[in-house]
Amino acid sequence: MEDKLVLQTANAEELTLSIAGLGSRSYAFIIDWHFRLLLALAWFIGAVLLLGGSFDKHFGELFRNSSASLWTVFLPAVTIYFLYHPVLEVMMQGRTPGKRIAGIRILSLQGQTPEFGALLIRNVFRLIDSLPIFYILGLGVAMGTSRQVRIGDLAAGTLLVYEETTQELKRLPMFSTDSHLGHADLELLQDILDRWSDLEEASRISLGRRFLERLGETPDVLESEDEQIHARLKNLLESACGQLSS
DSSP: OOOEEEEEBTTSOEEEEEBOOHHHHHHHHHHHHHHHHHHHHHHHHHHHHHTTOOSSHHHHHHHHHOTTHIIIIIHHHHHHHHHHHHHHHHHTTSOOHHHHHHTEEEEETTSSOOOHHHHHHHHHTHHHHTTTTTTHHHHHHHHHSTTOOOHHHHHHTEEEEEGGGGGGGGTSOEEOTTOSSOHHHHHHHHHHHHHGGGSOHHHHHHHHHHHHHHTTOOOOOOTTHHHHHHHHHHHHHHHHEEOOOO
């Protein structure tokens, strides 16, 4: 099994993250399952009591006579249960209460917090991973993949890693595989920006213009050319490098 994810940073460093195993994944899932079940039950019970029902012979009478019971009791409870994971994973940036307790989080294969679309895909595929019962299919796939990921992770391009190994990501710019800049270009761009304030204005303008021309861009001659070129270079770096949100 491959239990490490090695990432290349913009400053040519290698960062190694530990991939969460089945034990940690299962532990987090069990905790989250209890949380979402309790939340759904809390709504269900609270809504029944607010509608004037009770959990004796009057309970059945309430649901036979009240058309509002479906919309105020059942559907919200079911919605809470099924939207628990996608909503919290977006709000908590790849975490849930169970994952936080287990010390794991979801990342993309580039070491970044997954986008909303990826998290949504990952959770839609829970319907398949949970087949036939008790996530047997998902567990089987995870056991057979090198990074111990279920079908939802394969579809979304995500995996789970141990939280303690992600701390360095907060300060290191990660290299984006989607960038049109090559690794050498990115290193040169980082070097130019690092030295920008130490260079004379004419030298940095010349370096900046030559770098942009190398990428096929022809900077316009502007009154504040120094600031404009510096801003363009910073934008290039920010679009090429993704900072992991804390």
